[in-house]
Amino acid sequence: MKHNLLVIGATGQTGGDTAELLLQRGHRVRALVRRVDERSERLAGLGAQTVEGDVLHLGSLAEATKGIDALYFTYPILPGLMDATANVALASEENGVQAIVNMSQVSARRDFTRARDVGHYARALGYSPRTLTRAAVAAAGVGAKEFIDRRVVLEGKRLLAHGDEPVAGIGARLGFLDTSNFVKYFVQRTGTTPTTFRSRYRPARAAR
Template sequence: MQRRVLITGAAGKTASAVVEALVQRGFFVRALVRKTDDRSQRLAKLGAEVVTGDMLSLKDMTVAAQSMDSSYFCYPTSDRILEASAIFAEAARKNGMGFICNMSQIIARPDAPSPTSRLHWLAERLFDTSPLNVTHLKPTFFADHFVLNVRHTIVNDNKIIRPYGSAYHSPITSTDIGRVAAAVLADPTAHIGKSYVLTGLDRLSFNEIAGIFSEMLGRSITYVDVPADEFKADMERRQFAPSLLEHHMQSSKDYREGHFDATNTLVSDITGRDATRFRDYIAANISAFQSGST
């Protein structure tokens, strides 16, 4: 019998990768999106059943979960993560869903400085104490972060401006996270009850990352370690939601203290294919960082 999987937040980076991977494996995939747009139309063309709904509506989530065997649960970074998780857990329970692959954070823990990270930790515990089988994915900073949130200063100022000091992380791509989630959902038995810290293979400081950009772009890119208030001002100019702004401000403390600093081979161990090297990811997206690309 064909396996049936619900993907929430399906228009997002990791979730869309899960949709594509599972459709290719022959699964029936229901893709839950907030609204119909070009991204949802792409999912439909891939072969997913696209449905719209509000992840904070128990009614919508109960309908979305009907007849689904398992799910990838991914909610945007927000201070409503615990509410969304509780709603989804109840919708999944009502429908007899057997397994959830939950997207969390590497810094989710009870004493994290970010309120959102603490809520992610509570959401993990909520799923753990529910009747549902669950696996938690806890990735480090995404490599995609450089395209989404750093590109403007690289293009306009030849700078990477962040309050991260000299600490390290091993950037992971959203596609690799999606491949892990798809592999877990395809054969969940060995993964039930586990939490996976997901990383790339290249442990880098922001000074080293600036050096890679300099080499690949053919111009000097420098890392500027700024006070948190200057970082906050940039996010305010770019109209970040208040809870997201607060999360980035507080998680920068975790970064400086080394809480993002992990490197492992779990992507390869779970999927059978190595994680994308950071240089390869930047090379594939190099046009986004060329002068005049904003």
């Protein structure tokens, strides 16, 4: 079934991915953007209806939520979160929006460097591991453990490709006390060692 969906924060990282995925699935997507720029134009090119607005202004949300079945809401960790959330809730209620997906402000990055087990995140969020796994499958198409591992590997790749830190330091930063465990983990999931991965991006730093 196709829905009329609003994505708030659609020019950002999670909102952008969400808008793109929903368009790929054939939904009608309205993207709330703060201004027209190359990011909003890209969304329009993908088929989204872009509307300019600011979640701190109830008026723009009242317009943006008209005719919307469900919306995705994310807001950066900045002052205004409570006002923005209240505005979204109010406008949604007034316009009969049936569902809101609110991206939690619990940072996804805060503890993924310390914990890779599903139980840890399930406890932190107050769900059972089974519920969390079901939610991960529904949202991302992979189980919770796989989702966590992908996030750790992605951060490892980012640090290898864009930073100067030696592999041992990156491993430690990602919660591996023993570098060889980090290397094994990375190889299992990427088919390549951290050093080889880095050498493809940063030939001059491959030896680190």
